[in-house]
Amino acid sequence: MYRLIFWAFAAYATIAFVSLQFVSAPYGRHLREGWGPKINATLGWVIMEAPASLVFFACWLTGEPTRRFSATGLIFQVLWQTHYVYRSFVFPFRRRGGQREMPISIVLMAILFNLANAYLNASWLYTLGPERAATWLADPCFLAGITIFAAGWWINQQSDQILFNLRKPGTEGGYRIPHGGLFRWVSCPNYFGELVEWFGWALCTFSPAGLAFALASAANLVPRARSHHRWYRETFPDYPPERKAIVPLVL
Ligand SMILES: NC(=O)c1ccc[n+]([C@@H]2O[C@H](COP(=O)([O-])OP(=O)(O)OC[C@H]3O[C@@H](n4cnc5c(N)ncnc54)[C@H](OP(=O)(O)O)[C@@H]3O)[C@@H](O)[C@H]2O)c1
Numbered sequence: 293m294y295r296l297i298f299w300a301f302a303a304y305a306t307i308a309f310v311s312l313q314f315v316s317a318p319y320g321r322h323l324r325e326g327w328g329p330k331i332n333a334t335l336g337w338v339i340m341e342a343p344a345s346l347v348f349f350a351c352w353l354t355g356e357p358t359r360r361f362s363a364t365g366l367i368f369q370v371l372w373q374t375h376y377v378y379r380s381f382v383f384p385f386r387r388r389g390g391q392r393e394m395p396i397s398i399v400l401m402a403i404l405f406n407l408a409n410a411y412l413n414a415s416w417l418y419t420l421g422p423e424r425a426a427t428w429l430a431d432p433c434f435l436a437g438i439t440i441f442a443a444g445w446w447i448n449q450q451s452d453q454i455l456f457n458l459r460k461p462g463t464e465g466g467y468r469i470p471h472g473g474l475f476r477w478v479s480c481p482n483y484f485g486e487l488v489e490w491f492g493w494a495l496c497t498f499s500p501a502g503l504a505f506a507l508a509s510a511a512n513l514v515p516r517a518r519s520h521h522r523w524y525r526e527t528f529p530d531y532p533p534e535r536k537a538i539v540p541l542v543l
Contacts, residue, residue: 301408305508312515319394327395336394337384340402345376347410355418364424368417389465412501437496444488451482477540479524480517484538
């Protein structure tokens with residue numbers, strides 16, 4: 293079953309990457325008609341991201357006891373939940389811009405992605421993959437990975453905060469040119485931070501599931517960053533010309 297879900301996940305990411313070259317996922321500034329019924333976007337974010345946190349926790353609960361309570365097992369849990377508890381239960385309520393909506397079809401696709409991803413990562417760490425002893429915590433792979441993860445998390449948080457500050461609490465949506473932090477270099481540093489985070493995760497867990505997740509995130513976020521970047525350039529004639537879409541100085 294694990295292999296089947298792994299390859300289904302890889303196929304899903306590949307299809308998403310190809311399709312997103314032609315259509316942008318219809319939420320946020322790219323929301324448009326023709327994608328079926330919609331729900332409140334705050335609720336949508338909670339429903340679609342919560343499975344990532346809950347399934348990872350459930351796989352930990354049902355994993356091998358020696359792995360669950362090992363130092364590495366607990367650290368992996370903390371890293372994952374630091375991201376996903378925030379993304380599921382805090383981020384949706386910090387967004388500003390009034391009561392926006394998102395298509396239920398997007399919510400359903402994201403739920404599938406998160407269910408598979410959390411299962412693949414957690415069952416590899418807590419049941420199926422090689423057991424990581426405490427000595428792993430001194431391994432250069434782990435140390436480099438956790439440092440990269442922390443840097444990505446910080447960039448993601450800082451960029452989200454800059455975006456939230458563009459709108460006053462209680463006001464309706466509307467977009468402005470963001471400045472500060474890594475916005476100096478790219479249009480979507482929040483996406484860049486997220487990618488850095490998950491490549492750091494792949495390294496510090498040294499797992500095929502971690503790598504698959506990082507690549508699947510890139511499959512989603514690189515095309516979306518390019519759509520945002522195009523949109524900024526078309527919308528604001530004074531948009532800083534030196535900014536790239538997602539990777540400073542490169543892309
Ligand atoms: N791992 C993955 O595969 C994956 C996939 C998708 C998202 N994510 C993560 O989820 C988070 C949110 O994603 P997102 O696609 O919603 O990001 P986004 O398009 O950058 O929007 C983030 C928030 O900032 C607001 N915003 C963005 N640009 C703005 C501007 N120029 N002026 C005023 N407000 C602005 C948005 O409002 P509106 O909603 O009104 O546009 C939204 O509330 C990101 O951190 C991303 O990395 C991860």
